[in-house]
Amino acid sequence: MRLYVARKAWALGRIEIDARFVREADGTERIEREVRVQSTLDEQQLGRLADICEKTPVTGTLKRSMAIATRLVPEPSSP
Numbered sequence: 001m002r003l004y005v006a007r008k009a010w011a012l013g014r015i016e017i018d019a020r021f022v023r024e025a026d027g028t029e030r031i032e033r034e035v036r037v038q039s040t041l042d043e044q045q046l047g048r049l050a051d052i053c054e055k056t057p058v059t060g061t062l063k064r065s066m067a068i069a070t071r072l073v074p075e076p077s078s079p
Contacts, residue, residue: 010045013038030067038075046072 016036023029035053037046050072053059062068 010041010049011039012041012049029065030069031062033068033070034073035070036073036075041074046074 015038017033018036019031019033021029021031033053035050037049041049050070053070053072054068059068
């Protein structure tokens with residue numbers, strides 16, 4: 001499946017997200033999120049996509065009570 005950001009006309013390819021809930025010994029909690037994008041986006045586009053990830057309603061709600069660390073990982077398209 002190929003996804004597109006319509007307004008920007010970016011071909012995103014396949015997107016996979018892995019999220020992990022972490023609770024430290026002191027009781028602090030956080031979510032570690034890795035977003036893998038199969039695309040040929042440049043660094044500026046990847047930065048913008050990372051900004052978009054941080055502004056989703058679910059992320060905003062969760063950030064009220066815990067930290068979320070997001071890592072964006074570009075992966076080359078399969079031949």
